[in-house]
Amino acid sequence: MIIFNLVLLQPGYDWGRLVYREKNKHIIFITVTALFWFSLYSYVPIFPGYIEKSGASHGMTGIIIGSYGFVQMLVRIPLGIVSDRLNRRKIFIILGILFSLISGLGLWLFNSAWSMLIYRSMAGMAAASWVAFSILFSSYYKSEEATKAVGYILAANNSGQVLAMLAGSAFAGWYGEKSSFLLAAVAAVIGLIIGVFIVENTNINNKPMEIRQLFAVAKSKSLMIMSVLSILLQFITFATVYGFTPIVAESLGANSNQLGLLTALSVLPSIPAVALSGSLFGRKYGEKKTLVYGFAVTALTCMAIPFIRSFPMLVVTQFVGGFGRGIVAPLLMGLSIKNFDESKRGSAMGFYQAIYGLGMFSGPVIVGFISDMASLNIGFFITAFIGFIAAIIVKICVPSNSVNT
Numbered sequence: 001m002i003i004f005n006l007v008l009l010q011p012g013y014d015w016g017r018l019v020y021r022e023k024n025k026h027i028i029f030i031t032v033t034a035l036f037w038f039s040l041y042s043y044v045p046i047f048p049g050y051i052e053k054s055g056a057s058h059g060m061t062g063i064i065i066g067s068y069g070f071v072q073m074l075v076r077i078p079l080g081i082v083s084d085r086l087n088r089r090k091i092f093i094i095l096g097i098l099f100s101l102i103s104g105l106g107l108w109l110f111n112s113a114w115s116m117l118i119y120r121s122m123a124g125m126a127a128a129s130w131v132a133f134s135i136l137f138s139s140y141y142k143s144e145e146a147t148k149a150v151g152y153i154l155a156a157n158n159s160g161q162v163l164a165m166l167a168g169s170a171f172a173g174w175y176g177e178k179s180s181f182l183l184a185a186v187a188a189v190i191g192l193i194i195g196v197f198i199v200e201n202t203n204i205n206n207k208p209m210e211i212r213q214l215f216a217v218a219k220s221k222s223l224m225i226m227s228v229l230s231i232l233l234q235f236i237t238f239a240t241v242y243g244f245t246p247i248v249a250e251s252l253g254a255n256s257n258q259l260g261l262l263t264a265l266s267v268l269p270s271i272p273a274v275a276l277s278g279s280l281f282g283r284k285y286g287e288k289k290t291l292v293y294g295f296a297v298t299a300l301t302c303m304a305i306p307f308i309r310s311f312p313m314l315v316v317t318q319f320v321g322g323f324g325r326g327i328v329a330p331l332l333m334g335l336s337i338k339n340f341d342e343s344k345r346g347s348a349m350g351f352y353q354a355i356y357g358l359g360m361f362s363g364p365v366i367v368g369f370i371s372d373m374a375s376l377n378i379g380f381f382i383t384a385f386i387g388f389i390a391a392i393i394v395k396i397c398v399p400s401n402s403v404n405t
Contacts, residue, residue: 033133034160035187036093038160039104040103042165043177043180054111060113063368065364066361067361068123072353077351079131090200100123100126103119106122108178108182108185130353131349134353137152170256170260225393230333230359231355233332235362236299245263245314252308252311273326291391295388300384302380302381
């Protein structure tokens with residue numbers, strides 16, 4: 001283990017370049033990315049219900065789920081700055097996978113509300129390393145191919161999540177809900193092993209960003225618009241798909257396997273949508289219209305949930321909503337960094353991903369407390385309203401010729 005750590009921390013030593021040819025670095029990276037997200041999402045379908053079975057209220061459930069985003073909000077900007085200064089991304093990727101391993105093991109071993117809060121927060125610490133994943137993979141491509149690179153890595157992200165949800169819920173049905181946490185830990189171990197062979201891009205002439213430059217980055221109009229829109233998108237996603245939609249499904253009689261199917265089908269359509277967002281929809285309809293339509297579809301599917309009385313119809317709404325979110329996410333993410341040079345992309349992406357962590361935190365927390373005070377249906381109506389607000393912001397604030405001004 002000592003030798004393993006020394007190898008990972010040695011700046012001039014790159015197992016990826018030693019063992020694999022250049023053309024294979026994309027395959028290695030995509031595989032590790034999928035395993036990383038598999039480890040973070042294998043228990044997501046059963047997690048909200050699992051929390052409430054421990055005796056937690058909707059509000060506490062929202063806090064535990066939201067802690068995942070809260071930690072990211074705190075960590076991602078410093079991580080982006082440090083990775084820029086060191087001009088190293090791989091070590092942060094490895095550390096992220098390690099935190100995911102600890103999170104999975106902790107949730108497997110302990111089941112009190114407070115322990116779940118702690119170990120789900122560690123999952124948030126792991127997910128904060130996504131900034132390093134995004135920037136390193138983007139560095140494999142030319143600047144003008146930023147949205148294309150983001151599309152590929154988001155496809156790996158979503159693929160890992162879908163497989164995790166299906167496998168994790170199946171394990172929960174066969175061996176009990178706790179087994180999905182153990183499955184997450186196993187995926188993280190495999191990811192750590194393969195992650196040793198990731199290729200670090202050391203050919204970038206990277207000038208570290210100063211604090212004053214960070215403020216300049218944050219003042220970018222396009223970055224701010226994309227960040228606000230992403231807050232709203234994550235608010236919707238974590239309040240519904242990863243928050244309270246599974247609880248609605250359980251109230252309709254869904255079992256563990258059906259919960260996994262529901263959540264997987266909420267993400268599955270985003271895989272082709274992510275791949276086609278910039279290349280097909282953005283080119284054919286324009287980036288502005290694509291964003292408006294994506295948010296509108298997402299909002300409508302949230303509004304429909306309180307009126308659903310059968311599990312199959314709930315699945316249909318989540319499938320459609322997944323496609324809407326899928327065409328929005330890569331545009332927001334790719335366009336948030338497209339106008340920045342390589343030396344500033346880590347900080348710009350860190351800012352963007354930290355800011356949208358606010359939505360990941362506030363979505364389940366706000367909807368959880370609203371559900372305790374009023375009803376879960378009101379929570380879904382509020383979420384739909386957020387989606388329509390996002391569409392209006394795009395309509396008013398995003399220029400028609402380009403979202404990147």
